[in-house]
Amino acid sequence: MPDFLELCEVSAKDLRLILEDARKVKTERNGKTRGVLDAGAPLTDYVVALIFEKHSTRTRLSFDVGVRQMGGQSIVLASTELHRSRGETVKDTALMLSRYVDLIMIRTFADKVIREMAEHASVPVINGLTDYSHPCQIMADVMTFEEKAGPIEGKTVVWVGTGNNVCNSFLHAAGQFGFNFVFCGPEGFDPDQRAVSFATSMGSEFIIDRNPFTCVKDADMIVTDAWISMHEEAGGDSRQKLHAYQVNQKLLSFARPDVIFMHCLPAHREEEVTSEVLDGPNSAILDEAENRLHVQKSIMKWCLGLI
Ligand code: CP
Ligand code: NVA
Numbered sequence: 001m002p003d004f005l006e007l008c009e010v011s012a013k014d015l016r017l018i019l020e021d022a023r024k025v026k027t028e029r030n031g032k033t034r035g036v037l038d039a040g041a042p043l044t045d046y047v048v049a050l051i052f053e054k055h056s057t058r059t060r061l062s063f064d065v066g067v068r069q070m071g072g073q074s075i076v077l078a079s080t081e082l083h084r085s086r087g088e089t090v091k092d093t094a095l096m097l098s099r100y101v102d103l104i105m106i107r108t109f110a111d112k113v114i115r116e117m118a119e120h121a122s123v124p125v126i127n128g129l130t131d132y133s134h135p136c137q138i139m140a141d142v143m144t145f146e147e148k149a150g151p152i153e154g155k156t157v158v159w160v161g162t163g164n165n166v167c168n169s170f171l172h173a174a175g176q177f178g179f180n181f182v183f184c185g186p187e188g189f190d191p192d193q194r195a196v197s198f199a200t201s202m203g204s205e206f207i208i209d210r211n212p213f214t215c216v217k218d219a220d221m222i223v224t225d226a227w228i229s230m231h232e233e234a235g236g237d238s239r240q241k242l243h244a245y246q247v248n249q250k251l252l253s254f255a256r257p258d259v260i261f262m263h264c265l266p267a268h269r270e271e272e273v274t275s276e277v278l279d280g281p282n283s284a285i286l287d288e289a290e291n292r293l294h295v296q297k298s299i300m301k302w303c304l305g306l307i
Pocket of ligand 2: 129164165166225226228229230231264265266
């Protein structure tokens with residue numbers, strides 16, 4: 001059964017299948033309370049381990065609630081409670097977990113950990129964020145964009161800020177879903193070259209424009225994220241260098257009035273983005289967060305061969 005590790009490693013056809021299933025089930029659930037089971041309770045008989053080696057609010061809640069809505073059972077594990085934090089190897093952890101659970105979702109630091117987990121686990125592994133990528137988030141973001149503005153193919157996504165893990169997954173998605181990607185940030189903060197190469201090899205246009213006011217002109221979506229990610233050290237002069245790349249109302253005034261603003265959250269209000277934008281009419285942040293739930297349920301079903 002397949003892992004869900006990177007958007008560039010799952011076929012575009014399967015990514016579409018996942019999005020279609022998510023849309024269908026979300027519609028069927030409309031107006032129901034959160035604890036109502038999905039039709040057919042597809043995860044009855046399945047146990048899912050949700051492992052967190054970093055902090056999380058949305059990923060933890062959305063996976064846990066998602067498993068419950070599908071009739072399955074989830075076990076949330078913080079790394080500090082596991083022998084992993086005392087040196088038990090990823091390989092031993094993966095082999096042992098595979099005897100207890102049917103699916104593993106892990107949020108961790110190095111990409112290497114998730115690769116090793118997937119190599120040794122005999123059950124599917126889902127990437128819940130690494131230092132390198134955040135594929136589940138971008139599936140939710142594509143779903144959110146298409147709900148609001150129709151097919152994302154041929155559209156222009158403008159990333160303002162620092163080229164981090166979320167940005168890398170956006171580049172994978174650009175290649176898979178056929179949208180164009182503009183990166184707008186200071187020199188030294190560009191996204192990973194492998195992610196850029198994937199997008200361009202799939203026919204996406206990739207542009208670097210270091211001027212925030214010109215870069216947003218043709219944007220269908222403007223997206224940003226924290227300037228300092230969980231795996232990064234605060235300090236140095238990053239904040240100073242990124243200062244000119246804050247998403248604020250002045251920047252939005254250079255974009256089309258219907259531009260969609262996204263942020264995976266948590267946001268650092270008045271740092272990478274102002275409250276005026278986060279809480280304003282262009283913002284899709286709560287829909288993005290909600291769609292994590294819907295799309296991850298479909299990702300879990302896809303991993304288990306249930307769609
Ligand atoms: N966007 C996101 O992954 O949020 P959490 O860190 O709260 O899980
Ligand atoms: N780039 C952020 C995303 C948090 C969901 C981080 O890795 O901390």
